[in-house]
Amino acid sequence: KADDKIVELLSHWHPNMTINLLDDHSPWTKGSIPPPLDQYIEFDMLTGKYYPVLYLNDYWNLLSDYYPINNTMDTLNLTLVYSPLQLWKWQMYISQSLRQSWYGNLLGDDESDEDQDAMKRALIETNPYLLIITICVSIVHTVFEILAFKNDIQFWRTRKSLEGLSVRSIFFNIFQSAIVLLYVFDNDTNTMVRISVFVGILI
Structure with missing residues (x-):
């Protein structure tokens, strides 16, 4: 019998x-509010x-605090x-709060609180210009990876045979990708890194 823990x-x-009052005067009617905003509005x-x-x-309450x-x-x-809160900021906060559940449902992997804290801390402590440069470099890297x-x-679709190619080097590259x-x-x-490496092996 296992010991009770x-x-x-x-x-x-x-x-x-932090309590925010939504600063918006949109003439919403019941049944016309798109989800997930309709969960927060009562008529x-x-x-x-x-x-x-x-x-x-x-959102900005870090786990370490x-x-x-x-x-x-x-x-x-x-x-x-x-403080008051604009509609677009409110939508951003709600989407971020729901992102973890959507992330787990789509990719089968939950994002840990430590990962979320690391992202928030980077947004708070990193120089805005450096942050913009990092985002741009990440986008360019993603584009180049897709093109590759x-x-x-x-x-491989245009190849009719393996003539001129080293079969040994091909299998060695597959072995390296499998190790990675x-x-x-x-x-x-x-998860995105896992998908990228897995797609590389399939190709």
């Missing part, structure tokens, strides 16, 4: 609470008008931030 649930506290049964939207924004609550703590600090896949596919694929799977690498 006791799991202790420990409450944590974050010193920041009055008599007038048909919707109530002001208050959004508890915890939470600390456990125990008996040694006499006081808990809380900074309350109340396209050229490889065209090359096993490595990225063993180290819990990003």
Whole structure:
């Protein structure tokens, strides 16, 4: 009989609470609001008008900023931030909050809280110009990778035989790609990297 494992649930506290009031005057009617925005908007049964939207924004609450609550703590600090929020920013926050569930449903892999914290910390601490350059370089790299896949596919589709090619080098490249694929799977690498390496082996 396996030993029963006791799991202790420990409450944590974050010193920041941000409440946003949606600053938008769109003439929405019931049934016309696209999802997932319709989950946050309630209508009055008599007038048909919707109530002001208050959004508890915890997107920038990093996991590293939470600390456990125990008996040694006499006081808990809380900074309350109340500010208006534009519609496009609200949509961005909602899409980010739903991204993890969609990510898991589509790719079968959940994004960890540590990965999300790393991305948020990069957005907060990185110089904006350096961040823009990094994004541009990543986009260019993705485009070049797609073009490389396209050229490889065209090359092998037009080949009628292996004349002029080294079969040994082909199998050696496949072996190298297989080792890289096993490595990225063993180290819990990003799913997009896994897909890229796997597609390279198939080509």
